[in-house]
Amino acid sequence: MGVILAENDYGKARVRLLRVTRTSDHHDIKELTLSILFEGDFEAAHTKGDNRNILPTDTIKNTVYVLAKEYTAEQIEDFALHLVEHFLTYNPQVSQVRIEMAEHPWTRLSMNGQPHRSAFTLAGGERRSALVIGTREATTVRAGVEGLIVLKTTKSAFEGFRRDPYTTLKETRDRILSTAIRSNWLYSGDEVAFGPAWHGVRKTILETFAEHDSHSLQETLYAMGEAVLKSFDEVSEISFSLPNKHYLLVDLTPFGLENSNEVFLPTDEPHGLIEATLKKK
Amino acid sequence: MGVILAENDYGKARVRLLRVTRTSDHHDIKELTLSILFEGDFEAAHTKGDNRNILPTDTIKNTVYVLAKEYTAEQIEDFALHLVEHFLTYNPQVSQVRIEMAEHPWTRLSMNGQPHRSAFTLAGGERRSALVIGTREATTVRAGVEGLIVLKTTKSAFEGFRRDPYTTLKETRDRILSTAIRSNWLYSGDEVAFGPAWHGVRKTILETFAEHDSHSLQETLYAMGEAVLKSFDEVSEISFSLPNKHYLLVDLTPFGLENSNEVFLPTDEPHGLIEATLKKK
Amino acid sequence: MGVILAENDYGKARVRLLRVTRTSDHHDIKELTLSILFEGDFEAAHTKGDNRNILPTDTIKNTVYVLAKEYTAEQIEDFALHLVEHFLTYNPQVSQVRIEMAEHPWTRLSMNGQPHRSAFTLAGGERRSALVIGTREATTVRAGVEGLIVLKTTKSAFEGFRRDPYTTLKETRDRILSTAIRSNWLYSGDEVAFGPAWHGVRKTILETFAEHDSHSLQETLYAMGEAVLKSFDEVSEISFSLPNKHYLLVDLTPFGLENSNEVFLPTDEPHGLIEATLKKK
């Protein structure tokens, strides 16, 4: 019996970085977490212990710091593209570089109503993300959000669903709808303005979530994706992975009280999970 | 040899709650996590298996939901006070009730520049906290913040410190200073406006952090506490627990580059920890 | 411009369950966490708000409990297969069911050297996992481990690797090697004895890790996979995802001390990541 190495990759994960840019009247910061994965000609390392084609993951990490120093990227997509190009240029043994990047949402503190020049607060668990995959033939750029938690108190129903003998869920015309949006979208074309595009897509997703008259989280997902695809020429595809974070109406009838959609129990588990990818035709 | 029960308490932790208040033109929400602990006459339960004095923790949880329905508290301190009073009134076997409450920072989404009537986003990991401890003689109210993460890129030095043979740290006049503020403060007087007071103290802490010319995190802690005590008559005491979240300057000299406080490595562990309580004389 | 729904699925995640089996002289327990995802004819739910093909995720959860009551599976793979068959049988609108299951490692307490009949302790963070994917044409069964953390203090080198201008890593013939094994393997054939196979594969992985004379984590991964494929006829493919959990030698030279591989700093981030799939030819 023979054994073959069907697929393999390697790299460095959870590389962390703070970049400070200082101008005469204020400082800017950018905090990033990266993971970099290589595919390529690494079979000898697996089968023969021959490491000649293995650039150490420690070097991958060093490279991130060097390039962060030498190249001041305004947008994370640009920094990821720069890293991909670097690794492909200097590593003929590597056929594909995959970079995942997350930007942490530091925002400027205000002081007497003015933005402070050098002090910041972390605005939460949301992350702006980028996923750039490059080979010598082609490079794809995806941008996204993770951990964007939203909730609406109305315009959410769930009725007319399939029933079987184990179905006890009641139909509802008015429930809490909450999810942690994880989405990424694929850019097409060479001249994408990554900053405005990201802010625009995020705003479109949020406004659609808020206004949509929802018959299910599936329908809301589709509406958000459709709105993005219709509004942004530079986006050709968008994916969502949405947990349905259930808020259960607390039963107060044992205490002689009616709960008119006032008091809910937030739950983390179990949760529904709705996933889909929408594309332009 | 005899054994004595020196101290004991019991209660319910991680009780979660979303309260929705609906008016004709908009909805408000408040999401809370509570823990409720009783001290009292529970020795027979421990030593004899006699549960007659044990109100089930399940009942404690139910009570939270009932009172959340019947009593619409604008401020978490008021809701905690209400719960304390309820439990002391109906439970003679309980001598002390301790309530910890955390409010999650849901903020209203905006739509075409206007606040949306019924859709929200979670603004992050920061929590507004309250700690109310009541007996039949007295009740204390503490308010606080947890997980308020801040960072400043200048006005932070650490010099002139004690040295011993294991000291290798270099003195610095310009370092990143970052911490996750965990603070609570004790109110005095019966007529505290909990909402404005909380927002005011939080603002004072942040502005002092931003502006303080720091020689150490200890000095910054003290400055924040002193500013609060001097600005707020209703605050008699304030405590801080501040991790020193180190951002390490990345050494780029092996690559022939100078790192002029531009590229840093954020670290979670190990971290310094600075704690203190300040009081009015 | 048109929009198409390219892919979609939905289901329930983090469904938790404890199953107690009572015999006259002892009790057995099994604690599971499941996720169930459906693919199928759900386009109308997305595009028209028509839920007639959507079996509620709440029903999916109920079904897990009913089947857990009615069907006492000794092995998690059997329980997953049973669930897949149930959902496919009663849901013509579903084309594929994907079930991920994790079993928590409860072990029996001992009492005076004897196994206790009804008391248990949780042996840690390792999980036995199963991934069963079924359609009306075919079903695949994968078993696995997650969070199996291992460390060896010798027989691990990393030398002769590729260097570039950003490489500062020193070659080493003797380092700590540690990883958290995440692996799953594909069974072939209809008559797999899931229990003995799982225990055998796990033992083979651990013994290979311990004894392998490692030139890299890649080579150790390959050796573990090859040993499994060569020892188990019923395994046709195996995948690993292995973080390289770095233990850094602490530099004690500033204190006049030599550190002969005695004192290390364990780190969680950044970490190397090595992934591969091996197949039988």
Next chain:
Amino acid sequence: MGVILAENDYGKARVRLLRVTRTSDHHDIKELTLSILFEGDFEAAHTKGDNRNILPTDTIKNTVYVLAKEYTAEQIEDFALHLVEHFLTYNPQVSQVRIEMAEHPWTRLSMNGQPHRSAFTLAGGERRSALVIGTREATTVRAGVEGLIVLKTTKSAFEGFRRDPYTTLKETRDRILSTAIRSNWLYSGDEVAFGPAWHGVRKTILETFAEHDSHSLQETLYAMGEAVLKSFDEVSEISFSLPNKHYLLVDLTPFGLENSNEVFLPTDEPHGLIEATLKKK
């Protein structure tokens, strides 16, 4: 108005360490996480930015590594005592040193039924803990366990409890009882054999949990504490903090099934919390 610094301390938390001891025929490892906190004369640092009494937390960390190299402690209590003595000896400005230490449960892998000489696996989330607090007058040593998760399927009732209008809980003579034991105990006397004492106390706790005919978690807590105090002359006091990890009986009556304590829903929140300290008279 004047401000006083009422209390303060500082130090280093999450200091991590792996110590390898190599003999001719096998290796031993010990992985620790420490936190070290100083009390002392630090007022000038807070109020004047005068750091002359502040030994950097970076030095505290370095000292841990140096002492780990020079002093091979078999038991974590001995290592903590050694650190306390070191810091008090060389730091007159420090009046109290508090050290919390956690040992991670690495266990030796076996190979062909024999213990392997140099390979290990992490046995889970349980931690052996030590808390040593020293001043120039006295030192106290506490040992403990954290995250010791246990469950019993019988011999647990909860009946005859207090009821009020919000009580809906049903009485039960047979429920699942599960908790994550967090306990520490105070040693008295100068000649404690820390290793055997720790293993003995842990065994006593587990066997009492398993065998106790429980009327409440309070009673089980008391029984565990009493058994330890009665069995160990060197233990003068013991504390427990026990979450009541509820396993809820799943209601299968909507599906025409009876659930005879067979299928349960494990929950993390909310949870009961029972805490007590027992002392010798």
